[in-house]
Amino acid sequence: MAAQHSDAVTAAIADRRRLVNEALPDDVPIVFPERLYEASRYLLDAGGKRLRPTMVLLAGEAIADVDPLSEDYREFPLAGGIDLMAAAVSIEIVQTFTLIHDDIMDDDEMRRGVPAVHEEFDLETAILAGDTLYSKAFENLLETGAxxxxxxRALSELAATCTEICEGQTIDIGFEDQDAITEAEYLEMVERKTAVLYGASAAMPALLAGADDYVDPLYNFGIDVGKAFQIQDDLLDLTASTETLGKRRGSDLAENKQTIVTVHARQQGVDVTDLVPDDDISAIDEATVEEAIERLEAVGSIDYARDLAHDHVASGRDHLQALPDNEARDRLGDIAEYFVEREY
Amino acid sequence: MAAQHSDAVTAAIADRRRLVNEALPDDVPIVFPERLYEASRYLLDAGGKRLRPTMVLLAGEAIADVDPLSEDYREFPLAGGIDLMAAAVSIEIVQTFTLIHDDIMDDDEMRRGVPAVHEEFDLETAILAGDTLYSKAFENLLETGAxxxxxxRALSELAATCTEICEGQTIDIGFEDQDAITEAEYLEMVERKTAVLYGASAAMPALLAGADDYVDPLYNFGIDVGKAFQIQDDLLDLTASTETLGKRRGSDLAENKQTIVTVHARQQGVDVTDLVPDDDISAIDEATVEEAIERLEAVGSIDYARDLAHDHVASGRDHLQALPDNEARDRLGDIAEYFVEREY
Known part of the structure; x- marks a missing residue:
């Protein structure tokens, strides 16, 4: 990606992140009982790139054919005027609820540089905070004025998406006890676990506006780039520095998680399970991790994953051809590129 | 309640329970990934009185002014025909998801005579099963054809109800660290934790049919009898036999839970915290529990709770006057009585 594109996409995300951050306290206010709402807001307020709500807002601008950031997202010129920000926040709320529950399931202690909700509060409150955000996402999506x-249709899409995320998580957990996962099985899991929420994000403005011609292209765009996003996440676990990751690289290998890299490596005859022979990455010395990654590179698995991510980005961008040719559409394409270029 | 009423209400619940039980596998089928859906269905299939879906179905019959059980719930004659059973199942699904997550929070091992979902499966699967049922409830409520x-409006009510249930749970947990809870605070907690789902159940047919005149009366009926239901639950913990309860009586006292009985007793100067001086009921001999309950009886707290439950039933039944005078409305009133007469 050329530097100017890179700057444009960084700015596009940063501008919308700021607006989403401003909207969150209005849409998820801290009311009685305060402890519940403080827990619900804790991870929301801890940051995050806000990539999914950014995608909602940009997709809205693309199909409304308006200049980026020229319109008030709260009174957005689609179908007579809708609160597009409410839909964007709704998606971010869903993402946050899944993270809170995931951290309980994985017993992860940190998230976004702060203690996980069940660590900062307690297990009961974390489960309830996730459950509260779940219904808040639906309540918020009912407030767009569409x-x-x-x-x-938008609510139906959101509900189906939440179901699929749970299915994807379950499939992913099941993979840890299985050796021979095919690429198709892996991609099906990733579609549900990660990509459907990007699909819903991109399609949401078209659903709310009843802009039927744009629903499928935007959904398919989101699915493709969502898969690319997850593949890049898998790659970063192997290639990024410990400093950038905030954890030791190779932890997915240690935990025997299935990624497109390990799926490919197994097909090349690599005994992936024994590459990093311990569940706990902190018990493994850096040389062993380095050697494992070199082996994955040698059999072409890292390049294969990188190519597959780029293929999905290209496929995703193709879907955008159905949209009006405008700056917002270009930024959506740039974001897709950013997904596979990002280093954290 | 006269014996003939009692028989009629028992039959009314049993008939609808059977139909709800038949509908559940259609509305929550076991599909891939099977483990997730088996866990989601596990508690649903383990039984339950189906009081909330029964209330949905009876309220529908009352406002449609049709003879009980004379119409197909899947093509129910309200607003040109709706799948009222889908709405009833949706409510039962919400109730089940809250139980699965509650059992994790309380680390309860048994529910409805079978192991809790997190015991039968595991913590991850139980959290995900609850989350899946959550979205399934919304998906199902979108399938009524209304x-x-x-x-x-129906979805908005369901989402708001789920949020309030989480709030009520949080308030209830907070009570365990507080001594002086007022009756108003207790009833506010019960309204959210328990009563709003009964309110939503009763109002749901009117919401789906756009029968605006019946929404508030039915909602308020549900709220009142939902509170009566919870007060009766609190009473049963003190008055029912260990055999009927499936656990030692007095366990709420041991766990220092706030109930209307303890709130009243404290106002009479009883040191409720020391009545059963251990968190674990199994460490307490039966004589101590017996003595504690006699003390609560002596200061009038048990009678007070019983009267309060009956007052709420009477108030709830008054709201039903706004409905057409028919057999289904009578059965709704009978169910309200059943809530405070039941012995388990």
């Missing part, structure tokens, strides 16, 4: 028949 | 503007 026509009822469009709201119903 | 007009979009009515579906939106």
């Amino acid at each position: 026509a009822a028949e469009h709201s119903v | 007009a979009a503007e009515h579906s939106v």
